[in-house]
Amino acid sequence: MASLDPRVNRLPKDQLQNALPKAPLDQFGTFEVFVQAREGKPFQHEGIVHAPNLEMAYLLAKEAFTRRFTCVSIYVTDTRHVHVSAMTEGNENAYDQIVEAQSDGKKESYEVYHLLKRGKQHIQVGNVDAGSPDEAMWLASQSLRGEKQVFNVWVIRASEIRFTSEEEKELWLTLPDKKFRDASAYKGGDKLKSFLEKMNP
Amino acid sequence: MNTEALKELLYKMADDQLILGHRNSEWTGFGPILEEDIAFSSMAQDKIGHSLALYTFLEELGEQDPDTVAFTRHASQFHNCTLVELPNGEYDFSLIRHFLYDTAEALRFESLRQSSFEPLAQVATKIRGELRYHTMHANTWVKQLGSATTESIHRLQKSLDYALPYALGIFEPSPLEHDIIKDGIFVGEEALKSQWMKKVEEVISQTKLRLPAWDTLTAMNGGRVGKHTEYLQPLLDEMSEVFKIDPTAEW
Numbered sequence: 001m002a003s004l005d006p007r008v009n010r011l012p013k014d015q016l017q018n019a020l021p022k023a024p025l026d027q028f029g030t031f032e033v034f035v036q037a038r039e040g041k042p043f044q045h046e047g048i049v050h051a052p053n054l055e056m057a058y059l060l061a062k063e064a065f066t067r068r069f070t071c072v073s074i075y076v077t078d079t080r081h082v083h084v085s086a087m088t089e090g091n092e093n094a095y096d097q098i099v100e101a102q103s104d105g106k107k108e109s110y111e112v113y114h115l116l117k118r119g120k121q122h123i124q125v126g127n128v129d130a131g132s133p134d135e136a137m138w139l140a141s142q143s144l145r146g147e148k149q150v151f152n153v154w155v156i157r158a159s160e161i162r163f164t165s166e167e168e169k170e171l172w173l174t175l176p177d178k179k180f181r182d183a184s185a186y187k188g189g190d191k192l193k194s195f196l197e198k199m200n201p
Numbered sequence: 202m203n204t205e206a207l208k209e210l211l212y213k214m215a216d217d218q219l220i221l222g223h224r225n226s227e228w229t230g231f232g233p234i235l236e237e238d239i240a241f242s243s244m245a246q247d248k249i250g251h252s253l254a255l256y257t258f259l260e261e262l263g264e265q266d267p268d269t270v271a272f273t274r275h276a277s278q279f280h281n282c283t284l285v286e287l288p289n290g291e292y293d294f295s296l297i298r299h300f301l302y303d304t305a306e307a308l309r310f311e312s313l314r315q316s317s318f319e320p321l322a323q324v325a326t327k328i329r330g331e332l333r334y335h336t337m338h339a340n341t342w343v344k345q346l347g348s349a350t351t352e353s354i355h356r357l358q359k360s361l362d363y364a365l366p367y368a369l370g371i372f373e374p375s376p377l378e379h380d381i382i383k384d385g386i387f388v389g390e391e392a393l394k395s396q397w398m399k400k401v402e403e404v405i406s407q408t409k410l411r412l413p414a415w416d417t418l419t420a421m422n423g424g425r426v427g428k429h430t431e432y433l434q435p436l437l438d439e440m441s442e443v444f445k446i447d448p449t450a451e452w
Binding site: 049 | 227234235236237239240243244246288289327328329330331333334337338341342345349432435436439451
């Protein structure tokens with residue numbers, strides 16, 4: 001019997017001939033993924049996953065972002081629920097561009113994130129109770145600004161976030177044992193060296 | 202403790218995990234979307250890891266080393282249920298198999314946390330987080346596609362109808378079942394099957410899929426005593442290709 005493994009068979013020829021151009025916008029929407037490396041450390045933005053809804057996004061984010069390095073928790077939110085400030089350059093602080101805003105809306109908790117270096121990741125710095133995203137930005141500028149220059153601020157309504165529950169933290173129990181998923185654990189250099197020694201004694 | 206009964210349990214569990222781990226790994230690079238490709242491959246790797254842990258217990262009980270056991274036996278010497286050796290087919294079938302098998306696997310290991318064979322109880326406790334993810338993954342996908350579109354519901358239903366008799370083969374009783382239960386090694390296949398049916402009903406009832414009446418189904422047994430489908434031997438030949446060229450190779 002021929003192999004059933006598609007990696008051995010690869011795609012059948014007729015399928016390649018009938019390939020059609022990809023339809024535009026045929027992907028799922030994006031969700032932002034945040035990872036907590038250790039207890040007590042802040043959550044850090046790590047990237048996106050594509051998914052049809054929040055729960056699926058959580059499911060896919062777990063392996064896409066936390067199958068290698070030790071972590072204790074993740075959370076995800078729809079990209080459309082991330083409210084962003086202007087991005088600043090040079091010595092300009094993003095908070096300087098945030099104007100006072102008040103809201104009569106129902107007070108809800110917002111998570112606040114700072115970008116402290118261009119090209120790095122947004123890191124969670126605290127939370128504020130606000131009636132709107134604009135008010136959350138303004139309150140963050142009053143209470144969470146800190147000493148360091150901030151290039152960009154994000155606020156996300158906590159109720160829009162799919163958090164990891166306490167009991168779900170067991171999802172990462174065996175992660176520290178999975179060194180084999182780390183490229184460094186493969187010791188490619190050592191393998192190459194011993195191969196070369198074998199070839200040229 | 203009846204060591205033969207224990208070994209038989211370990212063999213069938215390890216063989217299930219190895220064969221399904223290999224089958225699921227065949228999706229690597231071909232998953233429906235990148236994120237799912239990664240998740241499914243990662244779980245396949247977990248399953249191979251579980252099989253290694255169980256083969257290692259067998260070695261300590263006097264059987265051959267894990268590589269020899271995994272790579273040199275003929276299909277008729279494998280004790281996996283036939284469900285896990287069936288070809289992947291389309292993703293709907295692989296997902297349904299993943300759901301049906303992993304539901305049973307998670308319940309089995311949950312019960313084994315109380316096993317009188319201490320090393321098995323420890324492993325069952327240690328890997329509970331991995332199994333939690335595997336069942337969370339299966340349940341979320343089945344709920345998603347089982348309620349999404351006419352096509353997704355139809356395809357999952359077709360795969361479910363096809364897979365169920367094979368899934369019942371997971372619980373093919375062992376002739377040593379009595380000793381396994383009496384010695385407190387495991388609650389036994391019959392008890393596991395009723396827990397599994399309840400869990401499967403619970404998840405399927407949250408979708409637009411239908412479960413046939415259990416008493417209309419006939420279990421596809423035989424796998425546990427080495428009677429396999431035509432699909433197992435080619436899988437084994439492929440899996441052991443490198444080992445057979447060079448048993449000392451590391452890769």
